[in-house]
Amino acid sequence: MSLEKAWGLLEAARRLHVVSHVDLDGLAAAALLLRWARRRGIEARHSVAGVRGLYRMLRRALQEAAGQPGSLVVVADLSPRGRDDAEAIAGLLRWGQRLLWIDHHEWPEGAREALERAGAVVVHDRSRVTAEIACSVARCEGDDLELVGLARADDSCAEDPRGLAERWRLVLRHLDWEGLRRAAEALAQGELWPDWVREVYEREAPSYYSEIREKTSVDRYEFNGLRVAVVTPPPRASGCDVQRLGLVPGPEEADVAVILYPRGISIRTWGQLRADCIASRLGGGGHSHVAGAPRPSTTMGPAQIARMVANAAEECRTGQ
Known part of the structure; x- marks a missing residue:
């Protein structure tokens, strides 16, 4: 209709x-x-x-x-x-x-x-x-x-x-x-x-890919058995490119991977845990295993972001 x-x-x-x-x-x-x-x-x-x-x-x-x-x-x-x-x-x-x-x-x-x-x-x-x-x-x-x-x-x-x-x-x-x-x-x-x-x-490709490889950092955390990896690339990097270059931990290393941008976060999950559910609890949305949400504050570092995402993921798992 x-x-x-x-x-x-x-x-x-x-x-x-x-x-x-x-x-x-x-x-x-x-x-x-x-x-x-x-x-x-x-x-x-x-x-x-x-x-x-x-x-x-x-x-x-x-x-x-x-x-x-x-x-x-x-x-x-x-x-x-x-x-x-x-x-x-x-x-x-x-x-x-x-x-x-x-x-x-x-x-x-x-x-x-x-x-x-x-x-x-x-x-x-x-x-x-x-x-x-x-x-x-x-x-x-x-x-x-x-x-x-x-x-x-x-x-x-x-x-x-x-x-x-x-x-x-x-x-x-x-x-x-x-x-x-x-x-x-x-x-x-x-x-x-x-x-x-x-x-x-x-003009831009050589420096763009080189910067991603050289300046992307990965921090790993665990909250109540949930493994969260926070990937911080250069500000202009695409999450797809960061992932394609092998810099986003996969399901063997993390239950949730978060790519951290100046104004937002990109969330990736595997299996039964839904990225769109996590994102919706953080004011965003997307697809079942790739989603995004606003970054509440530029002063929030990887550890704070990881805990915030883990709390939202726990709500999704328990249906709260």
Whole structure:
């Protein structure tokens, strides 16, 4: 039913404003929606946002839409931080603006209902990457599936046959907001590896990988029999790259591995322990064995982070 409603919104749109996350899945989803709009001669634009800046970006987009009949705002690959955040966003839909939200992350309880009560259409499917959901919503054609493959490989930290996901992952971490929009535009135009992106990769790759190898540290802890490894890479390093270089302890050494960033943490688990459950108790979300959450404070060191994660994991194991 949600897919049909989403298709109806797209079909009725005369202007499209896509607000996407900054990773490859979010940008690929945005590119697919931009392609759909331009094939039909519909005016389309794109903005990027992180979780923290989403409300501000949506407020601006929805205010603009209020003065432009036929406008549709689409959020791709971002989830509300909590029910209160969803209620605040729902409160922006005062003048009948149309909002479509597609995402695959875990959502806080009550967030979807709050948005749908305000008239938003939400297509939420945790079994697929957001680019794949965008394909279903926009009824993709032919070459569009290449973007879905890239998004899937990046999201799962898997290799794709051409190695593009790994290289895009590096490039995106070295772009500013304008560069990220330019990247989505290139993908929308069918440029899977444009020259300017290749130049960024060739310039940054040697120092990027060398810095990860030289500056990543690993601290190990144990709380009530739960082994927690905290991996601290350089600030711009991707968790997928840290893992690919063999710097994240596996199930033989840890029950939970945490990659520590300046503003967030990435959680990896194995077996029955679910990373998304741990992350949800820390204000985040994700997938069953790879998830993320905000870092409460930059002053919290590895030991404090490890204990916080262990406490959340214990709640998940006991069902509290």
